Amino acid sequence: MLQIKVKIISNKRLKGNYWHCVLSAPSLARASRPGQFLNVRVSDGLKPFLRRPFSIHNVCGGRLEILYEVVGGGTRNFSCRKSGDHLDLIGPLGKGFDYRYAQNKRVILIGGGIGVAPLLFLSRAIKSMDKLILIGARTKGQILCEKEFKNFISDVKISTDDGSRGFSGRVTDLLKNLISIEPRSKKEIQLYACGPKPMLKEVCNIAKAHNLQAQVSLEEHMGCGIGACLGCVVKTKNGLRRVCKEGPVFDAQELIW
Amino acid sequence: MKVNLSVKIGKLKLNNPVMVASGTFGYAEEFKDFINLKKLGAIVTKTITLSPRRGNPPARTCETPSGMLNSIGLENPGLEAFLKDKLPFLEKLGIPIIMSIASEEDPREFIELVKRLNRYKAVSGLELNISCPNVMGQESLISQDCQATYSIVKSIRRITAKTLITKLSPNVTRISDIAKAAQEAGSDCVALINTLSGMSINAEKQSPRLAAVVGGVSGPAIRPVALKMVWEAYNKINIPIIGMGGIIDTSSALEFFIAGASAISIGTANFINPRVSVEIISGLGGYLKRKKIKDIRSLTGSLIYES
Ligand SMILES: Cc1cc2nc3c(=O)[nH]c(=O)nc-3n(C[C@H](O)[C@H](O)[C@H](O)COP(=O)(O)OP(=O)(O)OC[C@H]3O[C@@H](n4cnc5c(N)ncnc54)[C@H](O)[C@@H]3O)c2cc1C
Numbered sequence: 236m237l238q239i240k241v242k243i244i245s246n247k248r249l250k251g252n253y254w255h256c257v258l259s260a261p262s263l264a265r266a267s268r269p270g271q272f273l274n275v276r277v278s279d280g281l282k283p284f285l286r287r288p289f290s291i292h293n294v295c296g297g298r299l300e301i302l303y304e305v306v307g308g309g310t311r312n313f314s315c316r317k318s319g320d321h322l323d324l325i326g327p328l329g330k331g332f333d334y335r336y337a338q339n340k341r342v343i344l345i346g347g348g349i350g351v352a353p354l355l356f357l358s359r360a361i362k363s364m365d366k367l368i369l370i371g372a373r374t375k376g377q378i379l380c381e382k383e384f385k386n387f388i389s390d391v392k393i394s395t396d397d398g399s400r401g402f403s404g405r406v407t408d409l410l411k412n413l414i415s416i417e418p419r420s421k422k423e424i425q426l427y428a429c430g431p432k433p434m435l436k437e438v439c440n441i442a443k444a445h446n447l448q449a450q451v452s453l454e455e456h457m458g459c460g461i462g463a464c465l466g467c468v469v470k471t472k473n474g475l476r477r478v479c480k481e482g483p484v485f486d487a488q489e490l491i492w
Numbered sequence: 493m494k495v496n497l498s499v500k501i502g503k504l505k506l507n508n509p510v511m512v513a514s515g516t517f518g519y520a521e522e523f524k525d526f527i528n529l530k531k532l533g534a535i536v537t538k539t540i541t542l543s544p545r546r547g548n549p550p551a552r553t554c555e556t557p558s559g560m561l562n563s564i565g566l567e568n569p570g571l572e573a574f575l576k577d578k579l580p581f582l583e584k585l586g587i588p589i590i591m592s593i594a595s596e597e598d599p600r601e602f603i604e605l606v607k608r609l610n611r612y613k614a615v616s617g618l619e620l621n622i623s624c625p626n627v628m629g630q631e632s633l634i635s636q637d638c639q640a641t642y643s644i645v646k647s648i649r650r651i652t653a654k655t656l657i658t659k660l661s662p663n664v665t666r667i668s669d670i671a672k673a674a675q676e677a678g679s680d681c682v683a684l685i686n687t688l689s690g691m692s693i694n695a696e697k698q699s700p701r702l703a704a705v706v707g708g709v710s711g712p713a714i715r716p717v718a719l720k721m722v723w724e725a726y727n728k729i730n731i732p733i734i735g736m737g738g739i740i741d742t743s744s745a746l747e748f749f750i751a752g753a754s755a756i757s758i759g760t761a762n763f764i765n766p767r768v769s770v771e772i773i774s775g776l777g778g779y780l781k782r783k784k785i786k787d788i789r790s791l792t793g794s795l796i797y798e799s
Pocket residue numbers: 272283287288289290291302303304305306307308309310311349352353453454455456457483555
């Protein structure tokens with residue numbers, strides 16, 4: 236864990252409310268693992284007061300990337316930071332995805348909306364040749380990182396809630412369809428998901444129903460991000476667990492919704 | 493010029509007057525990557541109860557203007573687990589470790605806790621948390637009543653020689669009365685303030701932002717309230733005061749000394765800048781040198797004003 240000021244190389248709007256920030260941070264980049272996050276001080280003043288957590292979207296050489304959606308004051312502030320500015324970060328934080336056993340499996344990644352953010356770094360790290368990603372969005376203008384994923388994954392499937400592109404409906408319905416026709420044995424399939432809560436809950440239900448291995452990355456409001464305040468807990472079979480420390484990635488079997 | 497930063501709180505000698513506030517520093521281990529913990533004046537642990545407590549359901553925190561709300565609900569592993577898993581790390585630091593303790597339903601739990609803790613030399617002092625606003629089902633706080641404060645402090649004073657700090661709530665009509673009751677009962681020091689009770693609402697959803705509906709406000713938003721309470725208490729009591737509430741840098745720390753605090757605690761600011769406590773320690777030294785003040789103790793209550 237480090238607290239450092241790093242230089243913003245670029246901070247640009249991708250489309251709509253989605254932004255992409257590139258940082259020069261060699262020491263952080265070296266230490267980072269897929270699924271971990273950064274706690275960012277988006278403003279030097281008191282507004283907003285607390286740091287804001289963001290997944291590590293990608294690591295490339297000494298560079299770190301963040302993909303974020305402007306949803307309120309803090310993220311709006313983030314989007315106003317210019318290249319050349321310095322950003323105060325704490326990271327890498329949390330326990331990332333466990334992909335040690337994924338190398339020989341059929342890997343299915345599921346990203347809903349901004350939830351695709353941590354999956355790019357993960358998809359690069361997993362060496363399995365048998366990878367599939369399902370990218371879910373509300374509408375076709377909001378599909379994120381399709382091109383980037385194609386660099387690492389041959390099979391990229393899209394779903395939109397309004398049917399404007401790809402599968403029409405929720406990304407979890409697409410997942411259900413695919414699982415039902417999946418020829419491989421359940422033991423050979425590994426799911427990784429990140430997205431809004433209802434989507435993750437549904438992924439966990441599907442994993443349970445079909446007895447599949449699944450890991451999901453959760454969000455919770457954070458005070459400190461380093462395990463000190465007990466503000467970010469979620470219910471698990473082993474009691475309350477801190478999203479910032481024992482998470483943000485949890486096994487589907489472990490969580491109580 | 494050499495300046496003195498060391499202060500005495502009861503029997504404790506602190507190398508400097510900067511401590512970290514209960515509940516905002518975990519059990520210190522969480523901060524070891526960021527600062528040299530040995531540099532702190534003292535560490536106050538997250539509040540411990542006799543039995544483990546699960547705390548309140550999430551969501552437990554939310555941001556408010558210049559601060560935050562929390563309703564952690566005193567989640568902690570309980571006395572036994574603390575002694576076994578947390579104390580050994582703290583003990584090795586070699587600085588005063590102040591253990592914050594609370595009772596759940598029955599104030600007699602304090603007695604049981606203190607009796608057990610008397611045997612542990614590693615626990616340098618005890619902070620009686622009689623002011624946590626986040627225990628559901630609780631109608632009022634011990635620290636909202638002079639008599640209740642007096643009797644609990646007195647009964648603990650009788651059974652321990654350890655330094656006793658009484659932590660007070662700002663949710664009272666007159667804090668100096670409560671501080672006085674703690675002093676008369678034999679408390680070595682008072683710490684103030686705990687969080688101010690408050691709430692926040694998401695208007696779109698017409699629902700509270702905290703699952704527990706209400707919680708405690710901390711951060712710079714409460715600093716003027718905290719400062720005034722420190723000043724008020726300073727004018728009524730003789731025991732030292734640990735001041736806290738919204739300290740985020742050297743200048744806000746200085747305000748508390750000038751109002752009457754002998755030491756200060758850093759709370760929520762640790763979340764934003766985990767190095768803030770050591771930055772303030774060196775900032776205080778710098779201020780004293782610049783002002784040609786030899787001893788931090790002469791800053792306490794040094795407010796200059798015309799009355
Ligand atoms: C481990 C983790 C990783 C994350 N990774 C990313 C990421 O890669 N990209 C991204 O765009 N966002 C990510 N988020 C969510 C991001 O932190 C929030 O969107 C951000 O904090 C909102 O701040 P704000 O001030 O703009 O919004 P606010 O005005 O504070 O709130 C606006 C909305 O965002 C919600 N929100 C606020 N804080 C959080 C939070 N900590 N978690 C979830 N929702 C929140 C609020 O409930 C509200 O609905 C992540 C969150 C966590 C916990």
